[in-house]
């Protein structure tokens with residue numbers, strides 16, 4: 001019984017805020033305690049390691065941008081699967097799989113073969129936001145799990161940290177997401193960290209002239225240099241929001257205004273000079289409520305990218321392998 005799908009929207013190439021077959025009460029009768037189970041596991045995991053919230057939020061993003069929100073990112077290498085975990089943007093970078101496994105194990109006990117891995121990723125992203133001090137939202141559910149993954153898709157659909165603003169806008173547009181979505185969802189960088197290799201270029205050779213990115217504030221720049229030397233140290237980490245790396249708040253946007261954004265893709269939201277992204281950065285820096293409201297809306301939009309519903313896909317028994 002794959003749920004009450006009516007067929008509209010599910011084959012649309014883009015998700016965005018268009019109709020989807022997802023709805024918040026999807027597990028109301030089949031697994032009413034689903035969110036509670038998710039939150040119990042998250043509370044423990046995030047108390048033990050606050051960064052886990054960031055890692056789980058990012059996992060949902062990296063899932064949704066490749067084949068839609070279908071848990072394709074959770075599949076391991078096998079005879080038929082080339083795992084997305086080995087793609088450039090994911091390798092040695094995405095994490096949180098054990099927490100997803102623990103949630104899935106508890107859900108399989110309570111409601112066997114009912115809650116999809118794709119919905120677990122969406123619930124974990126929302127729960128992680130809430131437990132870090134961010135907004136909550138009504139979360140449409142009913143995504144089903146893919147029987148395929150796309151290594152190539154993961155390499156080409158997830159934006160790179162040195163993206164231009166035009167790059168970012170185009171890649172989000174392809175997923176049905178607009179400027180508000182791009183800027184507010186980039187606010188996910190209010191929590192978590194990045195490796196030296198993702199921002200080193202800015203410190204030593206931003207434009208191929210052996211000069212640093214001139215938009216970097218001085219003292220921040222010197223601090224980053226000590227974490228991320230010219231050679232080696234590629235796996236050293238630095239917070240994306242150095243003021244409050246474990247708190248979901250709007251300081252990420254304030255720091256951008258002060259030249260203290262970590263990635264080029266953060267910086268160009270302000271200085272990229274295309275469309276209204278710069279004005280949005282300023283608006284979210286000034287008004288945390290506005291940021292929270294838009295982030296909540298945009299998370300729903302991102303979560304609606306190309307879900308499998310009805311008789312498409314399956315409910316995996318293990319998130320690592322197809323049934």
Ligand code: HEM
Nearest residue numbers: 054055058061093159160161185188192193194195198265
């Ligand atoms: C706009 C384009 C984006 C780019 C170019 C980008 C790039 C990156 C990079 C390079 C890292 C560090 C990875 C590493 O060093 O291993 C990172 C981390 C992170 N990203 Fe993004 N990101 C983008 C959008 C998003 C979105 C939409 C979200 C969620 C709504 C998000 C959430 C996160 C989080 C929470 C972390 C920290 C993860 C952790 O600490 O484990 N990012 N991002």
Ligand SMILES: [Ca+2]
Nearest residue numbers: 063066068072
């Ligand atoms: Ca996916």
Ligand SMILES: [Ca+2]
Nearest residue numbers: 190241244247
């Ligand atoms: Ca923060």
